[in-house]
Amino acid sequence: MxxxxxxxxxxxxxxxxxxxxxxxxxxxxxxxxxxxxxxxxxxxxxxxxxxxxxxxxxxxxxxxxxxxxxxxxxxxxxxxxxxxxxxxxxxxxxxxxxxxxxxxRLSTEDLGEQWDLEACEVVAGLYGRLHVPAPPRLRSLAAYVERWSAPLRDLPRGGPVPHRLVEQAVALARDLVADPATVGTLVHGDLHYANVLAGEREPWLAIDPKPVSGDPHYEPGPMLWNRWEDVVASAGVRDAVRRRFHTLVDAAGLDEDRARDWVVVRAVLSAHWMVEEAAGRDLDRDQRDWVTRCITVAKAVQD
The missing domain is CATH 3.30.200.20 (Phosphorylase Kinase; domain 1)
Incomplete structure (x- = not known):
């Protein structure tokens, strides 16, 4: 082999x-x-x-x-x-x-070549099929988020992630963890353009879940920060992110405010993990770009 x-x-x-x-x-x-x-x-x-x-x-x-x-x-x-x-x-x-x-076996064709907003509509349609009651053995999103967000509380000011965003993410995470609606639904966890492949029995099928017993509103984040080159190439980065966000929310029938809160929490956590990966060293270019991308997404859905 x-x-x-x-x-x-x-x-x-x-x-x-x-x-x-x-x-x-x-x-x-x-x-x-x-x-x-x-x-x-x-x-x-x-x-x-x-x-x-x-x-x-x-x-x-x-x-x-x-x-x-x-x-x-x-x-x-x-x-x-x-x-x-x-x-x-x-x-x-x-x-x-x-x-x-x-x-x-599925095709190697994913959503990477589809028109951006059409791809968002495909993914939003999959949300409705995948978001079923979670099996009892599945781990809890609330437990994950409680663990993941704990280190954010001790971050010093002046770090790569704006402290205002960090404080906001900590407060949102605390409220979401305490909300019973944060658990109970089978959530894919990483549904984006490359994790949807063309099939024969159905046009598009999800692959590679990172499943949790969670909240459907947790899902949109990966669709916002993947295929970033398309966002950068658009006329306005903020508007491109917001178009994706609103297409997903509207097509899936999600609550806009709750989906927005989850995007902020996930984006700040993702930026923080990249900073942790640098282990105290200066961020390299790719790491800086990722942190900037996450901050941009978190701000864009709120502007």
Missing amino acids: RLPAGLLAYAGRGPAWAQWLDRLPALLRELQGEWQLAVDGEAAFGHTAVVLPVRTASRRPAALKVGFPHEESEQEHLALQHWHGRGAVELLRADPHRAALLLE
């Missing part, structure tokens, strides 16, 4: 990644043998997983996904089982202990 060079480069992320990559070819062979799969194309990879085109014993085209074990993906199989292919890729088999999923 030859892994893509780009995937092998992830060994630079640290010892845990290097060990996982060393083990990965053998793991893929094990799964192929146990699940009676035949390789049917070249491996592809994303930020945390490799996907191998395969055919099952019945010759059905499928995709074998094996991920780097991490908290956000541990319950992906639970969400996919719960959806049963309604609005999402169908799960054929799972081994959560090995972070392995056998999925229906």
Whole structure:
């Protein structure tokens, strides 16, 4: 099994990644043998997983996904089982202990080439199908946000993220965590242009959930800060962000104020995590750009 060079480069992320990559070819062979799969194309990879085109014993085209074990993906199989292919890729088999999923094979076409607002309408339509009562074992969004927002309270003034935004995010997070409506709905958690693929049985299907028992209004953030080059190329960055936001909210029937609050919380958290990643060093250009993007989104939905 030859892994893509780009995937092998992830060994630079640290010892845990290097060990996982060393083990990965053998793991893929094990799964192929146990699940009676035949390789049917070249491996592809994303930020945390490799996907191998395969055919099952019945010759059905499928995709074998094996991920780097991490908290956000541990319950992906639970969400996919719960959806049963309604609005999402169908799960054929799972081994959560090995972070392995056998999925229906979809096209490689995503929403990246669709007109921006049309893509927002597609995603808003998927919200309505994916947002069903959460299975009982799913982790709580409120618990995550309470943990994630705690470090924000101790941030000093003068950091890369404006203190006014930080204080606002802390207050909003506190109120949202205390609200019973913040849990109970199965939420994808990372639904954006690249996580929606074309399918044969349905035009568009969601993939790669980071599921939680949460609030539907938590969803829009990723659609605002992805495909950022299109936002920058538009006549006005603020207006482009707001058009996306209002298209999502209107098409999905979401409460505008609550969706806005979640965008602010998520954007500030995302900026903070990038600052944490720098570990006290000056931010490099890509890190600065990401923090600026998050701040821009948080401000744009409020202006």
